[in-house]
Amino acid sequence: MAVQVMSQKSTRLIFAGLLLVVVLNISFFFYEKSRSGEFEVSLEKLVSAVPGTGSSVGEDLSALVKIKKAVYRPYYDDRNNGLLVVSRLEGAVWDEKDAQTLKIREMFARQEKEEFTIFEIAPYEGESIEPSDAKTDTEKEDLSETKKNEKNPIVAYADFQTTFISFFDEIMKHLDDCKPSVRGINTDEHYRKALEEDKFPHTKNGKMPTYGGHLREQYKNEPVRTYEYLKYFFRLSDDEVRSLKSAHEKYLQNMKTAAPENLLKYGAKHGYMQGNGIIYLGGGKYNQLVLTSISVLRYLGSVMPVEVLIPKKKDFDIDLCNTILPKLNAKCKVIEDFVPASVMLKIGGFQLKNVALLVSSFQNVLYLDADNIPIKNPDILFVNEPFKSSRMVMWPDLWRRLTSPLYYDIAGITVDKAYQVRNSYFPGDGRGKSLDPFLISYHDLKGAIPEALSETGQMMIDKEKHFSTLILSMYYNFYGPDYYYPLFSQGAAGEGDKETFIAARINSSFPTTKWAKFGPMGKNNKREYFGMGQYDPIVDYVxxxxxxxxxxxxxxxxxxxxxxxxxxxxxxxxxxxxxxxxxxxxxxxxxxxxxxxxxxxxxxxxxxxxxxxxxxxxxxxxxxxxxxxxxxxxxxxxxxxxxxxxxxxxxxxxxxxxxxxxxxxxxxxxxxxxx
Structure with missing residues (x-):
């Protein structure tokens, strides 16, 4: 009996002790919480008391306080040459023993001693809804009421298609109304004077030679593209210039600069002009190229949704579109379902890329040619510079620019011939600098398109911000073969749609990333061209x-x-x-x-x-x-x-x-x- 009483007393004592521990822990939690609140307030006071600081500094200090919540991953590591680029995700749930994060934190402590710089970028974590986009209870009720009155999905999609076709019909009517009144200028006779005068080296037709033209090689015999040199080859009469200029002005005056509200309304439920995504232009024999590229893309870890734009229903591969692509978070979209039949008859290969960009669902687009294969996961490009600020990124081609000064006159663009804003020649090359602006590259001057030609096998664009760029480039492509392609390329290598996008958006960000030519060794100990490598704009931007x-x-x-x-x-x-x-x-x-x-x-x-x-x-x-x-x-x-x-x-x-x-x-x- 005595043993039993003692056991009960011991149990009560143990229970009381445990209760005391719980109470003390709860008290300590609230004390620490109040202390934490006091610390944050004092931190804000400290920031506001420091001369020349503001909320941005406060945010930086707050980030330091929360540093334990940051997860780091290496993105580009070449510390031997002084640079480490890491992605940093704030507020993530992570294991305190996360090896990569701990390793990178150690590098932060060593960077000054070991003389390398750490540059932080944002990771791509898929689509997220900002707090401002969250729906209130009232809005949820309204949405519920709307849902009751929703149309049959098939009917709703048909309405979207009809609206898109009407939108495109309006664009085409405006294009037709703004056709230049003179006949096509893409003829040999427009180079005849250059052939007769024989002032500069030229092709047998009087056109500008490319000299192998590869910008990286900087060949000594390749002439500087001065104003005098560029205007020498392709010649237009005064009547032709006036006609093109008048038609261009007319197009700009009534050109659509934003997607119509009714198109956005009907398209909203079908994902039109929403989110980030990658698009390809496929169809027919191109589908095998697209499949290879998407397969590699997914292997690299990309989670970005993909659309394959198919020009016509006859180009639709059932196995690819209905079975394979859905398993790869990709789908096919047939262009002719959204474009008037009469327009499809007029559209050639050079116009298709432009049309595909407009028809694609996403607002922010990475466009890849079917024969373009990613080497790294490109998802991260959407959330970092240079795209983050410019909302448009293009990559350079092999050659120096050949655009005629006549284009700027026709387009109403002022090029300041006395103001050099960049130097397209490498450091130490005297051709890039001169006290006489007429002796330097015309495309290094203020107002001109940058010197490197653009290569649109890959491009990024925010379609909402640069909607007018897409509509103006439609004009350049629709009238490209007869009028604008010779103005952009003067009959030299690579004539086509690739210069129309940068011309339509001269003030866009043109990254300083460079290309590389890959292929086996050929004649004269020079590399043959089998493919082109394009570089990471994030690493170049850093x-x-x-x-x-x-x-x-x-x-x-x-x-x-x-x-x-x-x-x-x-x-x-x-x-x-x-x-x-x-x-x-x-x-x-x-x-x-x-x-x-x-x-x-x-x-x-x-x-x-x-x-x-x-x-x-x-x-x-x-x-x-x-x-x-x-x-x-x-x-x-x-x-x-x-x-x-x-x-x-x-x-x-x-x-x-x-x-x-x-x-x-x-x-x-x-x-x-x-x-």
Whole structure:
């Protein structure tokens, strides 16, 4: 009995002790909470008391207080050359032992001693709703009431399509009304005077030569594109200039500068002009290229929704659009469902990209050509500079600009011939500076389009902010072959739609990212062109804002493309660089053409029938551990050999043609692994 009483007393004592501990902990929690509140108030007082500070400093200090909630991930690491770029996600739930975060925090402590700079960027975490977009209870009730009165989804989508067709019909009527009154100017006779005067070197038709034209090479014999030089080749009469100028002014006066409200209203429920996304222009034989690119894109970790714009219903591949793409968070959208039939008859290849951008669902778009393959996950581009501020990013082409000064006169754009705003020549090259502005590149002057031609195999655009850019570029593309393409390119290499977007938005941000040409070694010890690498604009932007980030160029350049004594192939504008895209456009990865016909001599086998890397070992040097060529082959094997998918211009499964393709792909993979 005594033992039982003692046991009950012990139990009561233990319970009382535990209760006391709980009370003390609760009291301590509220005390610490009040102390924390006092600390935040005192922090704000401290910030406001410091001369020259404001809320921005307060926000920075608050961020330091909350630093334990930040999760870090490496994005670009070249500390040997003084730069580490990391992504930082605030407010994330993370393990205190998160290895990458702890490692990067240690680097913050060592950066001054080890002499490297850490630059923070934002990660891409998918779509998020800002607090201001949250619906109130009243709004929820209104939405519920609206839902009761909603149309049948099929009818609602038909209304959206009808509205879009009407919108496009209006654009086309305005285009028709603003056609220049003179006949087409894209003729040899407009170069005849240059041929007769023979003042500058020219082609046999009097057109401007490109000199191999590769901007990176800086050939000594390549003339500076001065005002006098650019206006020399392509000539227009006064009547032609007046006609083009009048038509251009008329178009601008009544041009749509924003998407119509009724289009946004009907399109809202179908995701039109909403969110971020990646789009491709596919259809027919291009679908096999698109599938390879999307397959690599998803392998790299991209979660961005994808749309494949198909020009016509006849280009629709059922297996791809209904079975494969939905599993990859992608879908097909047929352009002719949203564009009047009469307009589709007028649209050619150069106009399709423009139309695809307008028809695509997303507000913020990364456009990729079907033959463009990502090397890094591009999702992060949407939430960082330079896109974050400019809302439009374009990448450069191989050549220097050839745009005629006549274009600026026709478009009503003032170019200040006495004001140089940039230097398109590398440091130390005397051609980039002169006291006489008529001796420097015309496109280094204020008001002119930047010197490098643009390459639209990839481009980013906020369609809401730059809606007028898309509508004006429609004009340039619709009348491009007859009128505007010769003004932009003067008959030289690369004539087409690629200059229309930057011309329509001259004041857009043109990143200083550079290209690289990839291919096997050819004649004169020069690289052949098999594909173009385009660089990460984030890494370039980081360096554009820092000091001493430019590479040291050659002291002397090659005379021309035949001069094998000097090579500027390895030169990069910035010390550090990171490839983002491979524009695999010559040859393209059409599987039957590449693996059955060796891309007519430009495929995986050389002239002696020996296997080779398409982009040489230099690509491996640029991409490090990521062998993009090997990954392309593996992803082709994945869809062409491991599935029974039917695609346009791809031999059917189990046929000899398909088997031969798979045999060649497997052999090339073995070569790349063993080579």
């Amino acid at each position: 360096q554009s804002t820092a000091e001493n980030r430019h590479s040291t160029p050659l002291k002397e350049y090659a005379t021309d493309q035949l001069d094998s004594s000097k090579d500027n192939y390895d030169f990069h504008f910035y010390k550090l660089h990171s490839l983002m895209f491979l524009h695999a456009n010559w040859p393209k990865f059409y599987v039957a053409e590449m693996f059955d016909r060796n891309s007519f001599g430009r495929g995986p086998k050389d002239a002696e029938n020996k296997r080779r890397r398409l982009y040489s070992d230099y690509m491996l040097k640029e991409t490090g551990d990521f062998d993009i060529e090997l990954h392309i082959m593996r992803h082709i094997e994945l869809w062409a050999c491991d599935t029974r998918i039917l695609l346009t211009e791809v031999p059917e499964p189990d046929t000899e043609g398909r088997k031969k393709i798979c045999t060649e792909v497997a052999a090339q993979i073995d070569f790349l692994i063993g080579g």
